[in-house]
Amino acid sequence: MTTPLLDITGDVCPMTFVKVKMALQQAPRVGTLTVRLKVEALKNVISVVKTEGHLVTNVSREEGIFLLEVRKGG
Amino acid sequence: MDEADYKELKKGGMMRQAEAGLFSVRLHVVGGRLATPQLRAIREAADRFGRGEIHLTSRQGVEIPHVPQGSLAALKEFLAPSGVGVGVCGPTVRTVTACQGCRVCPSGVIDSPELAEAVDQEFYGKPVPHKFKVGISGCVNNCMKAEENDAGVKGWIEPRWEAPACTSCGVCAAVCPTKAITVTPESRSLVIDRPLCIGCGDCITSCPSGGMREESRGYRLFAGGKFGRKPFLGKRILGILRTKEEAMGAITAVLDFFREHGKSRERFGDTLQRTGFPALETFVKERTGLP
Numbered sequence: 525m526t527t528p529l530l531d532i533t534g535d536v537c538p539m540t541f542v543k544v545k546m547a548l549q550q551a552p553r554v555g556t557l558t559v560r561l562k563v564e565a566l567k568n569v570i571s572v573v574k575t576e577g578h579l580v581t582n583v584s585r586e587e588g589i590f591l592l593e594v595r596k597g598g
Numbered sequence: 599m600d601e602a603d604y605k606e607l608k609k610g611g612m613m614r615q616a617e618a619g620l621f622s623v624r625l626h627v628v629g630g631r632l633a634t635p636q637l638r639a640i641r642e643a644a645d646r647f648g649r650g651e652i653h654l655t656s657r658q659g660v661e662i663p664h665v666p667q668g669s670l671a672a673l674k675e676f677l678a679p680s681g682v683g684v685g686v687c688g689p690t691v692r693t694v695t696a697c698q699g700c701r702v703c704p705s706g707v708i709d710s711p712e713l714a715e716a717v718d719q720e721f722y723g724k725p726v727p728h729k730f731k732v733g734i735s736g737c738v739n740n741c742m743k744a745e746e747n748d749a750g751v752k753g754w755i756e757p758r759w760e761a762p763a764c765t766s767c768g769v770c771a772a773v774c775p776t777k778a779i780t781v782t783p784e785s786r787s788l789v790i791d792r793p794l795c796i797g798c799g800d801c802i803t804s805c806p807s808g809g810m811r812e813e814s815r816g817y818r819l820f821a822g823g824k825f826g827r828k829p830f831l832g833k834r835i836l837g838i839l840r841t842k843e844e845a846m847g848a849i850t851a852v853l854d855f856f857r858e859h860g861k862s863r864e865r866f867g868d869t870l871q872r873t874g875f876p877a878l879e880t881f882v883k884e885r886t887g888l889p
Contacts (some may be wrong), residue, residue: 567773567804580806583767590772592806 531560532569532589533589540565541572548578548596555596556581611672611685615663622653622663623673624685626722629734631716632682639680646675657686657731658695686723688888689863691730691853693720699736700753704738707799707815707848708755717849726853727860727869731824732886738798745823745831748866749852751845754797754818756838758790764809771800772848797838814838817845821878822854822867830867835879837889843889851885852878 530547533542533571540561543548547557561569571579604614609625626858640660644652649664665673686692696714700706714734718865721732733747733852737754757770763834766783778794779801781787785862787810797818801810817839823832837854839845855878860869882888 526740563772565768567800570804570806574875575804581766583769585768590769 525535527556527558529558529560529594532565533560533562535565537565537568541568544569544594545572545576545580548576548594551596553596557596559592559594561592562589565592603664604619605688607670608687609690610753611687611688612665613661613687613882617666620663621665622661623648623665623670624695625662625677626683626685627659627720627821628722629711631696631711632660636680636682637730639682643673643676646676649838655693657693657733659693660841662766665861668745674789681772687729689728690723690725691717691721691732694722694732694737695742695747697736697741698735699734703736704719705739707738707755708734708736708744709842710736710749711733711750712752713845715765716842716846719860720846720850721853724853726856727862728865730856730866732849743771744820745833746825746829747823747832748821748856749849750820750823751849752797752818752820753815753817754838755799755802756797756813757790757799758810758813759790759791761788763807764788765807765880767806769804769806771808773800773804773871775800795867805871814840816840819845819852821874822870824865824867826865832867833873833875836882839888846889847886848882853887855881 532543543598544559544598551557579595579597581595583589613622615622644650644662647669648662648664651663653661653663694714694717696710699710717732721843730748732749733742734751735742735744740751744752766781766786768781772780773782776794776796777790780789802812819835820832821835824830856866857874
């Protein structure tokens with residue numbers, strides 16, 4: 525199964541974390557999601573992911589853009 | 599009425615206006631918080647004794663302008679039953695300002711109104727070499743502009759690195775607004791440059807793994823700030839103060855230092871220019887036993 529990719533590099537707060545929240549709501553129960561984002565969105569997106577009970581399982585970087593692997597929780 | 603009498607009236611919060619015979623009456627407000635019965639009484643007083651006008655001051659205070667000298671005593675008497683006192687001016691500890699703090703604001707780290715009440719009860723209107731302003735911000739977003747005050751406080755979060763939980767992902771370093779964190783993935787090491795840390799806690803909020811945790815949260819004290827003709831930003835003194843009592847102890851010692859070393863009509867920032875900040879820190883540490 526391929527992990528869906530959500531690219532929010534073109535979005536600004538609050539759309540960044542709103543999109544992540546919605547994508548995780550729509551993901552299957554044991555789903556994963558890869559989020560592509562800029563450094564400016566890191567704090568709010570990770571904070572929302574944690575607060576909603578999901579888990580960031582990996583963080584990687586490609587030329588100033590961050591990739592978060594998120595596993596749906598709860 | 600001679601100048602000395604005007605001075606006495608001013609100390610008691612009755613400020614002579616440009617127009618002869620009229621006064622602007624400053625009221626006692628703490629942290630910008632008033633109950634609705636107090637607001638009703640103030641409105642009624644402004645209608646009865648002034649010209650139906652209320653002035654909101656630059657530091658969360660309230661004044662009733664255009665009150666004739668002959669009505670000052672009656673105005674004071676009228677407001678008293680509602681718990682509205684008359685304010686202060688002159689070389690005294692002035693209105694204590696505060697944000698709504700952690701009980702209301704989601705960003706709040708400390709209960710700023712609670713500390714403001716304590717400072718007010720202990721020091722409001724007490725004589726000092728020159729006016730002394732205290733402002734309390736619930737967090738480092740600093741809505742109350744701590745560094746503008748003779749003594750300013752900010753709610754502060756101190757981070758701690760938990761090596762076993764850290765994945766060296768570098769998010770904390772990326773989000774840190776002052777670049778106080780250096781992560782070296784190759785050696786799995788992380789260094790926090792403490793003097794650079796501004797206590798925002800962003801590294802903790804954004805840490806995906808629990809490698810960055812909260813070491814402590816509390817009160818951070820800034821001293822010697824002022825605005826006016828010659829502005830000066832207050833500087834951070836002491837370590838993090840963990841309780842309201844520690845914060846009160848430190849503020850008490852700062853005021854003691856000002857009383858002992860300040861010259862008459864000299865703002866605290868100017869006193870500190872003469873004595874240096876280390877003299878204040880040493881004094882406060884000795885008085886309080888704080889680190």
